[in-house]
Amino acid sequence: MRLAELSERSGVPSATIKYYLREGLLPPGNRLSATRADYGEGHLRRLGLVRALIQVGRVPVTTAREVLAAVDDDSLDHHMRLGAAAWAIPHGAEPDPADPVTEAARGTADELLERLGWTFGRGAGADSPAYRMLVEAISAMRRLGYPCDVAELLPYARSAGEVASADLDLTERYEREEEQVEAAVALTVLYEPVLLSLRRLAQAEESYRRYT
């Protein structure tokens, strides 16, 4: 398809697509002449992922480029490729390594992963951005005087396990490996507001059931 059709089918303005092409977020089309190129379904899909990262995830262009480089790295096996892409997605505040509250929170995070039997998080993933984000979140709760120990965290972690399983089920609907990795990144970002809004709706429902 030509640029105009890519723009119409994706709902992304031509000028924005040209910007993504210049920034290397979208691979070039097949050149037909000096001014025309042909784009395929892969471009349409990639455009969805770029929009998910930039519009919904509010990821800066340079970070989006790193995420996409990981998505495109087919030298890795499937698990490593998913991991490299997830690693590059921004993860919020970093913990302060010198702080004693952070040290204690790291102990709680490790104990939680051990209780869950999540061996990957304790091994190769022990210093992943997601692990550091968890340590910082636990530290923040404790500094503010709210309870956040393994007992409190366990029900949240079990729910997160179910969500992650649903996430991977969704990516497995895609046939090719590249599409699966793209979908894993996009769905990680796009389902965050879904999860947070459903939690708040569920809180309202649960409060209605318990207290009225």
Place this chain on the structure above:
Amino acid sequence: MRLAELSERSGVPSATIKYYLREGLLPPGNRLSATRADYGEGHLRRLGLVRALIQVGRVPVTTAREVLAAVDDDSLDHHMRLGAAAWAIPHGAEPDPADPVTEAARGTADELLERLGWTFGRGAGADSPAYRMLVEAISAMRRLGYPCDVAELLPYARSAGEVASADLDLTERYEREEEQVEAAVALTVLYEPVLLSLRRLAQAEESYRRYT
């Protein structure tokens, strides 16, 4: 306790506490003289909530003031008071009401709530910020070409239901109603990074189990 002790026990600098007092985010202490006042455990607790909203939730001061006004409104019953406080917490992007994708997303959200039997969300809460956030999240997924129908949403909603139940269990550990409402607001904000980081850790674990 005096301001210096409040500062030490909360870890919040005295200058910041004075700023919160001036902005009305913290109620004044009991005046002992023109320059000294006495603060209680309620001030310490409230300080934790203010920090949760402003530092972790990145809520603007004016919005934090609205949330706290709802927390303090003891003319409401418990369910309504929790709801008023939750309503005031920021909820991300608003949907575009004139857009046909939004209209379809609203239909999906309603069908989802019906399937779940979440009658409150369809009734009094039908135009809540959480509902609008869900509609916008579904619209964003669809515009980007990712699957987001009732079948895909159901497992996420069921997990959200379990999380909300854990949330309310935590608030019920507090004795007084005012403390419960404060905790509900703080835990809603503070557990968001916990949930998102645990989901990403669980994705890594699940990927490790499935693909290696």
